[in-house]
Amino acid sequence: MKSTIFRSLVILVGLPFTAAISEIRNPTKQYRYTSGAVMDAIMVKKRATWEAQEAAGLMDSTIYPSYTGAGPVLCVDGVAQVIPGDANNIFRCKNCSLRQRSGTADAAFQIDFYDFKSHADLGSVTGRGSSTWGWTSPKGREFIAIAQADGAAFAEVSPKGKLIYLGRLPHFPKANPIIWREIRGYKNYILVGSEADYHGIQIFDMTKLVDIDPVKPLTFSGDADLTGHFTRLPVGRTHNVVVNEELNYAVAVGAKPRDSECASGLIFIDLSDPSKPTSPGCAAGDGYVHDAQCLVYRGPDKAYAGRDICYGYNEDTLTIYDVTNKSTTNIISRTSYDGASYTHQGWVTDMQWQTMLVLDDEYDEVNSAGAGSKQFPITYFWNITSLETPVLTGFFRNEYAQCIDHNQFVINGTAYQSNYGAGLHVLDVSSLSTDPTGAGVSEAGFFDIYPEDDNLPEGGTVAFVGTWGHYPFFPSGFIVVNTIERGAFVVKRSNA
Template identity: 55%
Template sequence: LLGSLGLFPSCACIRSVVEMKTVHLAFAIGALSGASIARELEPNAELSAWYDTGAAHQENMDHKIAQWEQAEAEGKFDSAQWTGRVKDYLACKDGKVELVKGDPLQTFRCKDLDLYDFQPHAAFGNSTGRGSGSWGWTAPNGREFFAIGQLDGTAFAEISKNGKLIYLGTLPYYSEPSRWREIKTYKHYLVVGSEAPGHGIQFFDLRKMKLLDINPKNPVVFSNEKDLTAHWTEALPLGRSHNVVVNEERGYAVAVGAQPRLNLPCDSGLQFLDLADITNPVYLGCAAGDGYVHDAQCIVYRGPDVKYWGRDICYGYNEDTLTIYDVTDKNTTNIISRTSYDGATYTHQGWVFDPNWQDFLVLDDEIDERNKTGPAADGFPVTYFWDIRSLQKPKQSGIFKGTVRSVDHNQFIHRGLSYQSNYGAGLRILDVSSVRWDPTAKHVKEIAYFDIFPEDDNEPGGGANNYTGTWSHYPYFKSGYIVINTIERGVWVVKRSSPWWWPW
């Protein structure tokens, strides 16, 4: 069973559990992978117990690290080798952008996205690359800034009015380098978490540190001892978190995916921090009811399910389920629903269509393509659409199949468009506005893309089910610039080509 999934437990302590349950799990996975029509399913208790051991997560991390170490040995993480630069902008013409004419490794497939800038990780103080999470911040005067997760810390760049990246400085890692670094903002504060032991969560004041006044000729390396607003590790047993979440309206942050697993009383679930005094974050409690949470979106509920109006709701992406929580009382949280689906292999991340009317959401699964599971049996990425008009009974209403082989990773929705970081397939943009009148998603269209990893373009299906290329992006700048952080090469700035390119 586990061999067919590509998931291998990494410690002897769970071996006997897996052996006892092989027959039952094989039946469950067979049921999940045999159907071609996506649908919601009741979670399988025995399979969920196996996920709770952390075996799936660890195997996936090990698989990624093995790929990255091989790429590093082959010199692919030397970002300084990518010499192409953009003087003005490069239009997407005849389905491609040539950053260096005649160089197939610096020629990129595209649709309706023009390239305004590319800078290698070496230009942001990190010659080894290894980009990860990222986020954006707009200053009160309208200037736009991008925070870049890297192996050695978080780099800062301003996006100029003509779409150029201007490096300003770096906030170093707190404890040790890490390939996993995730970032959000709370007001004018940066919130940074990492899988590195002892890292905790960094809170950094973007205004107080005078990011707006830095001379780009003299980038600043900030100090964890002198420049942090706060540093929090209180309820993180090893100082690790997989991601950080912010509810700005209610003034709290959430750490998810703490290690080790099964660490009572929180079991790697949602862990809440009150930010009323951000210089001294106060631990509020946790939601341990469904164990490990890989990623989440926590917002005030506004939508058709009137009994939850105004409640604090978290949508959790929990490896094998979409789990919806009522977290209004941070000490006594409740699970509203816990739902699996055909093809569930590693429920990774998702986003609601509109925080002001929460009727649908999108969800991505990070291992279904690699393991050829359910609707992703052909290796093409699947976007799962959910009807959440009833929080107690969400329905997996439809799917969209990607147009090239890849793995979908992170996606965010803005005004009817889903912006997706799909590893080797780059940034993909789907028009999902039709789902509200046709929940089957049959009318969803891919309207734009920028493929930043030409190395796999000639593979069968136009790509590969690998963890290379695009990790994250930020699509919310009013300028229309979309900034992409990639694992190996660096940072890209693109913008829609069409005259109606930005739906503000």
């Protein structure tokens, strides 16, 4: 397939700088991606980082004390002093948007610390945290599942922001512990996928947590206590799980091997009966899918009104699918961009009117590629008013600290991002609906959960350390941030 460079833009975002970026329609498939070589190299690099931390004793979560204070620790003068005088427990926070650094804007809000529990105190033997997802009960109680290499810890987030440990769901018994564990919610259930062979996707009913006495935390069975278990993966492993709750299905993405029938693409899972998950088919046509967001389309592109659409983040492309028919592949568009290194994840800015999405590339900072040449995290902005011709309209370079961006979600014009060693960052992206270039986007606040790199020349490290994922959807405004080394934090915006 012939590559076509569609357009070039000159954009100013945050601190004044100029950057030329290009989008590429229907890019030629590159063997280094289709073969899995890029993904394999990234996983090797991650493992090397974590093994070095393990050797240095930094993966022992017991060295990070759980918080025992009664109340929150407010962000004052740019830091939250959880343990005053202990640099390893003083966390940078507050607002530090690019505009503020130039002295032209005032703080909109701060992000305060409410609680922290180590992986050990959350019942894990291995530690090594990854993703997290929550569930709010009909009575408004907030429960969180916290992924670790050996399973998922369960806790309730109290009205005061305290993590109350309730127990855990171990990994599926036939699988080995592994850090790659992704959790997503479907109604009152969570779905747990893993990169471990033989694991499958565990389906667990979160209502089982409601009556647990925290004095007696309960360890569930990794198989017998499941509502359902999806086993139709080639070797039982998947990189991620995606859910379309409105249409009662999930998707396993990145299920290796790549030469299987579904080519590590979109494997659909019917959740009409969570106790008996089945698969109506898969979309293998663009090969490996790393992450996706699947939604009923509501937006200005009339040709797709009401269709079932998946926005796929496919290593080197944004690939948009019409998945209304789940027994085949219907690709609407494939688009790459200048400097694409590892198209990782993204989120539409408004699920009820899908005109823009934000996208992160997990390796452009590592490769110093394209917009990531300065190794500061980049958020790319895409105009998706035409699903057949999405347009890369701009990007935001966050110069708080050099780091790698990972996962992000958008709620009411605010993007919440896990940026590895730089922690949780919050961007105001509300202006994208009127100015898609991103010139009006700014950083609204942050909470840096990894003080180990604060004194480096650019305030951070371009490494796979710190926070993997977070959950920002609780009605209370509490945000749970899961970290690789330490455990889980609870933070909250002061204006939430």
